[in-house]
Amino acid sequence: xxxxxxxxxxxxxxxxxxxxxxxxxxxxxxxxxxxxxxxxxxxxxxxxxxxxxxxxxxxxxxxxxxxxxxxxxxxxxxxxxxxxxxxxxxxxxxxxxxxxxxxxxxxxxxxxxxxxxxxxxxxxxxxxxxxxxxxxxxxxxxxxxxxxxxxxxxxxxxxxxxxxxxxxxxxxxxxxxxxxxxxxxxxxxxxxxxxxx
Amino acid sequence: xxxxxxxxxxxxxxxxxxxxxxxxxxxxxxxxxxxxxxxxxxxxxxxxxxxxxxxxxxxxxxxxxxxxxxxxxxxxxxxxxxxxxxxxxxxxxxxxxxxxxxxxxxxxxxxxxxxxxxxxxxxxxxxxxxxxxxxxxxxxxxxxxxxxxxxxxxxxxxxxxxxxxxxxxxxxxxxxxxxxxxxxxxxxxxxxxxxxxxxxxxxxxxxxxxxxxxxxxxxxxxxxxxxxxxxxxxxxxxxxxxxxxxxxxxxxxxxxxxxxxxxxxxxxxxxxxxxxxxxxxxxxxxxxxxxxxxxxxxxxxxxxxxxxx
Numbered sequence: 428x429x430x431x432x433x434x435x436x437x438x439x440x441x442x443x444x445x446x447x448x449x450x451x452x453x454x455x456x457x458x459x460x461x462x463x464x465x466x467x468x469x470x471x472x473x474x475x476x477x478x479x480x481x482x483x484x485x486x487x488x489x490x491x492x493x494x495x496x497x498x499x500x501x502x503x504x505x506x507x508x509x510x511x512x513x514x515x516x517x518x519x520x521x522x523x524x525x526x527x528x529x530x531x532x533x534x535x536x537x538x539x540x541x542x543x544x545x546x547x548x549x550x551x552x553x554x555x556x557x558x559x560x561x562x563x564x565x566x567x568x569x570x571x572x573x574x575x576x577x578x579x580x581x582x583x584x585x586x587x588x589x590x591x592x593x594x595x596x597x598x599x600x601x602x603x604x605x606x607x608x609x610x611x612x613x614x615x616x617x618x619x620x621x622x623x624x
Numbered sequence: 625x626x627x628x629x630x631x632x633x634x635x636x637x638x639x640x641x642x643x644x645x646x647x648x649x650x651x652x653x654x655x656x657x658x659x660x661x662x663x664x665x666x667x668x669x670x671x672x673x674x675x676x677x678x679x680x681x682x683x684x685x686x687x688x689x690x691x692x693x694x695x696x697x698x699x700x701x702x703x704x705x706x707x708x709x710x711x712x713x714x715x716x717x718x719x720x721x722x723x724x725x726x727x728x729x730x731x732x733x734x735x736x737x738x739x740x741x742x743x744x745x746x747x748x749x750x751x752x753x754x755x756x757x758x759x760x761x762x763x764x765x766x767x768x769x770x771x772x773x774x775x776x777x778x779x780x781x782x783x784x785x786x787x788x789x790x791x792x793x794x795x796x797x798x799x800x801x802x803x804x805x806x807x808x809x810x811x812x813x814x815x816x817x818x819x820x821x822x823x824x825x826x827x828x829x830x831x832x833x834x835x836x837x838x839x840x841x842x843x844x845x846x847x848x849x850x851x852x853x854x855x856x857x858x859x860x861x862x863x864x865x866x867x868x869x870x871x872x873x874x875x876x877x878x879x880x881x882x883x884x885x886x887x888x889x890x891x892x893x894x895x896x897x898x899x900x901x902x903x904x905x906x907x908x909x910x911x912x913x914x915x916x917x918x919x920x921x922x923x924x925x926x927x928x929x930x931x932x933x
Contacts, residue, residue, distance in 0.1 A: 435851045436851075437846055438799070439848060475801075477801055479895065532895070533894070554801075554802070556891060556896075558895050561921075562896050564920065564921055565897055566799075567923070568922075568923045568926055571930070572929075575926065575929060575933065604930060607930060608930045611927045611930070
């Protein structure tokens, strides 16, 4: 296609455990409006993510204006989601949703440095919607597969983002693989629990 | 069309400038090799080719491939290329300008492609439903959509054979990650042949007009590796949401705001997985069918893969 329209950034599938380790961010050009990417430790750049998990807690942590924080739990960890006045739809979703609930979130990775110098990773949501168990299970399988695909391609020649991940992080890929396996096995258990009930 | 017919046609194209031989004769020869002597088709092709080379007094490398590459409608993916194509005239449209003699749609097994024949080229008239071999046409692109243009040097040969035109439908799957502006209850320009979507009651072509309501969704499906933009027309939108155009108008009237319709759709549709089937138009897939992926997924295959890594 020779269209000049800017291409939309794909939404990466990544578990919370890996997402929260993605503390390194970068741009591909010096242009002020160039997209910001977070570098996933398994060797991929992410400007946008799609995640599905259980919204367990919401809290308005704003001082002057509303600023909502949500905790979204997947089988490997917790995503932190922040929405304020510039994300009115997402903020009102966090205000109105009853916890616990399965939610699907499309959003951008954001990082900030805490006072003690460590870097926290969070999600700035574009949309938050309530979904069902089937959607959540589909996401877990899809995300496990995407994670394993990235790990498998990690040593490929010319895998630019994997080489960068090697430079920036000192993180064992084994852990992310194990997290993906655990996540898939947790699905089996819930299915069996349902079948036994 | 059988492989033999296809091969015969390719051979015919290669030799048509040198020999007076028709497709049937070539096909018969190929058939004899393949059916009677059980020779593989590519070997048979070579033998038949040799036979005609001798008859024409040519060397193999003089033959070439007939100059241009022969393309299929769905394979055209770059502008400004000289190609040959054998296709059926599926539809003829009303030319909008005097400089165009004929305009319409060509189709072959792979799909369809628009064609334009200029008045200045002074070519024979094409008939709807007829298959032609068009030599020396030029590809073109407009807003991501490809076409072929016939020109003064184009050769038009009637082919006495029917082609079953394939549809260029694709199927895409993924999570619905966005419902874009211009979705929900919209207004279109009522001027004849203009269906532009109004922005603040204005058509970019006809200015301020009394719009006609329509229902649609412009969305983005994302599978984690690729994004696909999809468009649902009124019918597909109603199928998916259960909301009819009349009900959408009522919703908007009750709320004194048309945007509530799209907001409702976002709330119920975003973040779920869908499969969409339909033809592509530029960068969009026009959803003839859309269904939510609700069947239970099986993680077992992925687990097996993980354990083998």
